[in-house]
Amino acid sequence: MKKTYVLDTNVLLQDPQAIFTFDEHEVVIPAIVLEEVDSKKRNMDELGRNARETSRIIDRFREAGELYKGVPLPNGGKFRIELNHRSFSKLEEIFLERTNDNRILAVALNLHLEAKKENKEVVLVSKDILMRVKADALGLKAEDFLNERAVQEDSIYDGFQEWEVGEEQLNEFYREGRLQIPEDKKKMVYPNEFIVMKNSINPSQSALGIVRSNQQVIEKCWYQEENAWGISPRNAQQIMAFELLFRQDIQLITMVGKAGTGKTLLALATGLMQVEDLGLYKKMLVARPIVPLGNDIGYLPGEKEEKLKPWMQPIYDNLEFLFDVKKSEDLDKILSGIGSIQVEALTYIRGRSIPEQLIFIDEAQNLTKHEVKTILTRVGEGSKVILLGDPQQIDHPYLDEFNNGLIHVVEKFKDYSLSGHVKLLKGERSSLAQLSADLL
Structure with missing residues (x-):
């Protein structure tokens, strides 16, 4: 009919x-x-x-x-x-x-x-x-109009699975650093997906690996004991995040999680280490959307940096923690002296080409599919993009948990080996912050 x-x-x-x-x-x-x-x-x-x-x-x-x-x-x-x-x-x-x-x-x-x-x-x-x-x-x-939803069911890709394995398989993984994926599970995994393997008899024995080599093997994570500017992973999902952030062959990273799970701090710490200490990228471009993307920041007083400050304050808070400074004036001096950290408004990214840079976009859940496409098509050779956000905290009037640009990227790119994703579950900011995120 x-x-x-x-x-x-x-x-x-x-x-x-x-x-x-x-x-x-x-x-x-x-x-x-x-x-x-x-x-x-x-x-x-x-x-x-x-x-x-x-x-x-x-x-x-x-x-x-x-x-x-x-x-x-x-x-x-x-x-x-x-x-x-x-x-x-x-x-x-x-x-x-x-x-x-x-x-x-x-x-x-x-x-x-x-x-x-x-x-x-x-x-x-x-x-x-x-x-x-x-x-x-x-x-x-x-x-509701659901055609723009990235997923038709209310389930978003987490970036990891839990498997029960035998003790012999666990021992092989620890001994060889890799484990062949069973034939019946090869079609159930995505490139760069993490597998938490637990002993089927004794669940306290476990191992963490990442799917590599065209979904044929699970490899040991290289960076689970890494330290970046005084920051080390505190839980399994943060170890997964470190692995993705440090791997040079993964050019697109998406991380989702509630407030306090450490998305921004982990990305900034690993970014500073790769730009300043290892010299893997020429610059780190840090941006957050001014909701909605495209609004002119000229309504605020002062120069561009002063206008951006209210929008970028969460970034500056994390940088103050990493640089261990007590006053914001001291941070301004450090950043001006380093010169490799650029804070920019997404409003002006159209038309640019951004090669050999670490591009870090916070609050990406407030971007539409078109806006995310605009950002990703600016990426030049040798650059890496990190998209962070909490899909449950949407400020855009026409977006929701399942149709925002961040989730579109998560779902569209999960089949490709140049991308990786992880959902952070446990809050590490404080016990009060974690309880508030769960209860409120």
Whole structure:
């Protein structure tokens, strides 16, 4: 049975290509949605880009016919703009104000009442939770737009597995430093995935390895006893992080975890060691998104460094700890003297080419898929990229735990040997911080 999908503005602002994702069904855009899209088109951020792209897509449809009557879509469906707001009278007793959201609901409700006579189904598609709740209260079917989700199930790749193995296999691993992966498990592992092996009889005996050589063997981790600027790993997942951060053949690293799990500190400590002590990279580029990415930092007073300071303060806090300084003025002197640490706004990364650098992006969960692509396509030869974030702490209005740019990178790159991922589980900042992260 063909359905009619009414799209909310936030769906188009997240993905202008959403119009083409409903197969053979009819896609309807209320006229008020066009006005909302138009109001965003001058923005110089991701929303503005998507608003302009949506406008261009709809403009091309005009060549195929009159939009208010409907034009065919490439996948066999139909697209039209709905001008009818007659059903608002049916909402006035429930939702008094004629807000844009209520006007969209009015269009969907009117279409729903008309479709009931023909035994057809109308679905409102919106990223706004309360919009879906209001639709449900009116007897309208409402759905979230899930096409941009990196995973369809609510499970994100962790970067490690736990296996039960025999004592003989454990002894072989410790003796040889590697272990052949059983045939029945070769298709169950990803490149650079970590395996926690536990003795099936005595679970207190365990070993940690990493999948290497085209998923044929598990190798011993090289850097589990490494120390970087006074920082050593405190738990299994931090050992995994050290392994990924130090390996030169892994060019893209993603790390996720709750606040206090040590993502930023581990990345900065290992980065300083590789840039300053080992000379593996010319520079370390450190950045955090100004949410939303693309907002001009010119509204803040002072020079660029002063404007960036409030956004970058968590980075400076970790650097003060690593350099063991008591005053922020002392840190400024150290950084200016070193010259190999660059703090930059992601706003200005477009168009650059960044070779032989360690690129460190914090709070990457607030990036869209397009923004992450913009960053990764700037990477030059000999560079390594580290993306950090907590998918459960999203500040972007149109992103969630499963459709943000960080998780897209985690899921899309897990099959490739040039990337590695780990999810940090245990908080190491303090017992209070860990308890707060779990309870709140």
